[in-house]
Amino acid sequence: MANDIEKKPSSSTTAFKIIIGITLMLAGGYLNSQHTFKSIEEPLAAQGIPLTFGNTISVIGVFLILFPVLNSFFFAPLMTAINERNRELENTFSEAESLRKEMGDMKSAYEKRISDTEAEAREKIQAQLKEAQDLRTQLMADAATAKEHMIAQAQEEISREKDKIMNELRVEVVNLALGATEKLIGENVNNETNKRLVQEFIEKAEVPSK
Amino acid sequence: MLDLIFRGSFIASGAAAGGESHAADAGHHAVSYTGVMVYVGFVIAILIVCMVLAKKGLNNRFFKNKITASFEQLYYFIENLAVGIIGPHGRKYIPMLMVFWLMIFVSNLVSLFFDTAPTADLGFNLAMALMAIGYVQWEGIRANGVIGHFSHFAGPKLTGALIGINFLIFPIEIISEAMKNLSLTLRLYGNIHGGHQAVTAMNKLGEPWVPVGAFLLPVKLLTCVVQALIFCLLLCVYIGLVTHHEHEEGHAHDDDHGHEDHSATLEPEASPA
Amino acid sequence: MNAPFALGLAALGVAIGLGMIGAGAMNGMSRQPEAIGKLQTAMLIALAFVELVFLLTVFVGMGALPK
Numbered sequence: 001m002a003n004d005i006e007k008k009p010s011s012s013t014t015a016f017k018i019i020i021g022i023t024l025m026l027a028g029g030y031l032n033s034q035h036t037f038k039s040i041e042e043p044l045a046a047q048g049i050p051l052t053f054g055n056t057i058s059v060i061g062v063f064l065i066l067f068p069v070l071n072s073f074f075f076a077p078l079m080t081a082i083n084e085r086n087r088e089l090e091n092t093f094s095e096a097e098s099l100r101k102e103m104g105d106m107k108s109a110y111e112k113r114i115s116d117t118e119a120e121a122r123e124k125i126q127a128q129l130k131e132a133q134d135l136r137t138q139l140m141a142d143a144a145t146a147k148e149h150m151i152a153q154a155q156e157e158i159s160r161e162k163d164k165i166m167n168e169l170r171v172e173v174v175n176l177a178l179g180a181t182e183k184l185i186g187e188n189v190n191n192e193t194n195k196r197l198v199q200e201f202i203e204k205a206e207v208p209s210k
Numbered sequence: 211m212l213d214l215i216f217r218g219s220f221i222a223s224g225a226a227a228g229g230e231s232h233a234a235d236a237g238h239h240a241v242s243y244t245g246v247m248v249y250v251g252f253v254i255a256i257l258i259v260c261m262v263l264a265k266k267g268l269n270n271r272f273f274k275n276k277i278t279a280s281f282e283q284l285y286y287f288i289e290n291l292a293v294g295i296i297g298p299h300g301r302k303y304i305p306m307l308m309v310f311w312l313m314i315f316v317s318n319l320v321s322l323f324f325d326t327a328p329t330a331d332l333g334f335n336l337a338m339a340l341m342a343i344g345y346v347q348w349e350g351i352r353a354n355g356v357i358g359h360f361s362h363f364a365g366p367k368l369t370g371a372l373i374g375i376n377f378l379i380f381p382i383e384i385i386s387e388a389m390k391n392l393s394l395t396l397r398l399y400g401n402i403h404g405g406h407q408a409v410t411a412m413n414k415l416g417e418p419w420v421p422v423g424a425f426l427l428p429v430k431l432l433t434c435v436v437q438a439l440i441f442c443l444l445l446c447v448y449i450g451l452v453t454h455h456e457h458e459e460g461h462a463h464d465d466d467h468g469h470e471d472h473s474a475t476l477e478p479e480a481s482p483a
Numbered sequence: 484m485n486a487p488f489a490l491g492l493a494a495l496g497v498a499i500g501l502g503m504i505g506a507g508a509m510n511g512m513s514r515q516p517e518a519i520g521k522l523q524t525a526m527l528i529a530l531a532f533v534e535l536v537f538l539l540t541v542f543v544g545m546g547a548l549p550k
């Protein structure tokens with residue numbers, strides 16, 4: 001029967017169907033004009049069922065023609081157009097989707113790079129800060145040691161200077177004492193024994209001043 | 211002018227006269243052969259014109275052409291119907307369903323404005339029903355083989371003494387299969403022709419001045435759509451029933467639903483009761 | 484006089500049946516809005532079958548109507 005609704009009906013079957021359809025149309029018209037089915041139709045019509053079989057046969061023929069003709073004339077192009085358009089749209093959508101994905105990837109990579117750079121910079125700054133602090137503490141320690149060293153040196157020098165001056169003072173005092181004693185006594189006491197005596201005395205006298 | 215409105219027609223169908231001799235006594239106007247054929251040609255001409263107009267808009271990326279867009283919507287609608295009811299392999303029936311839908315819908319629309327229409331003629335409807343059911347049988351034979359298809363009519367597989375039941379079921383199923391033709395035919399005819407009858411009957415209420423029947427137009431428009439939908443829907447259901455078997459042979463499938471639609475009919479009624 | 488009355492009775496029964504189908508479908512739809520598509524399909528099929536009963540009645544009874 002209406003076997004014509006395949007995707008690609010071959011042209012020979014289409015032609016065959018069209019021929020059969022035309023034949024059926026003509027046959028329906030002919031049979032109707034001959035009142036072939038009058039014996040069935042009249043009782044039905046009396047029942048209120050106005051059925052004409054000639055119409056039926058002809059309409060079957062019309063439909064047999066109509067199926068392949070409409071299919072190849074309009075429905076096949078319509079379906080291909082719709083499917084093609086849908087595929088195109090799908091392609092566009094998937095393309096956009098992939099582009100968006102790519103952009104997202106790029107964005108996340110960029111963000112990652114930025115954050116990496118930031119972290120690196122922070123790290124570097126931290127390292128520099130730490131280094132500077134280290135340097136500061138080291139410098140401070142250095143300075144402190146240098147200060148102490150200098151203080152010690154200065155104190156040493158002072159004491160040395162003091163000692164030297166004291167010695168010189170002592171020698172001077174001895175000499176003065178001897179000179180004064182000489183003049184007092186009028187004789188030379190500037191011998192070794194006297195000198196030692198005075199020295200000892202001065203050393204004894206010196207003790208409380210120290 | 212008023213007279214034309216009263217008759218619900220803008221063109222006096224010259225065809226009506228031929229049929230009156232057949233069934234005038236029953237109050238029916240069987241349209242003559244040429245009359246129906248003129249109307250069929252008219253409907254086909256409308257379709258072809260629409261398609262020619264729609265074909266121009268096919269090349270755009272988006273169908274800007276209104277007719278093309280509506281054909282596209284129709285395509286999606288039918289695709290939903292076919293794929294939803296028949297299954298994924300229902301896609302190949304779309305062109306056929308579209309031909310049926312368009313023919314029925316356009317002739318129903320024609321019946322709104324003219325005295326008669328192809329779908330208001332029993333012969334036309336019977337032809338469509340015969341083609342539809344014949345195609346269903348053909349598809350069933352192609353899917354299940356001749357024996358498989360006809361053994362489906364015998365109901366569930368029974369053994370032993372119960373096998374007699376199969377012989378009882380078989381003629382009933384064959385009759386119900388034949389009645390599908392009749393039901394498809396009469397439903398369409400009754401709705402469209404009954405619409406005309408109702409319009410003429412209601413026109414008699416306000417005979418001289420008010421065409422009361424014209425107020426039925428919205429209901430009739432609804433009927434147009436629903437009838438085209440139901441024809442295609444039932445065709446889908448029938449095709450789905452005969453072609454489902456190839457996928458789920460082993461299952462305990464719809465053999466017990468064998469009488470498919472009637473069970474579907476009963477269910478909504480049974481629940482309130 | 485009997486035939487029109489009988490047709491009226493048929494119309495009454497069919498109207499009740501159609502109403503019940505509609506009510507059932509509406510109930511189901513309101514309970515499960517996601518199943519509306521399937522329910523509508525089933526409802527339309529059911530409507531078609533009930534309607535057919537009335538059409539058959541009309542065709543059978545039409546011959547008996549008074550002319």
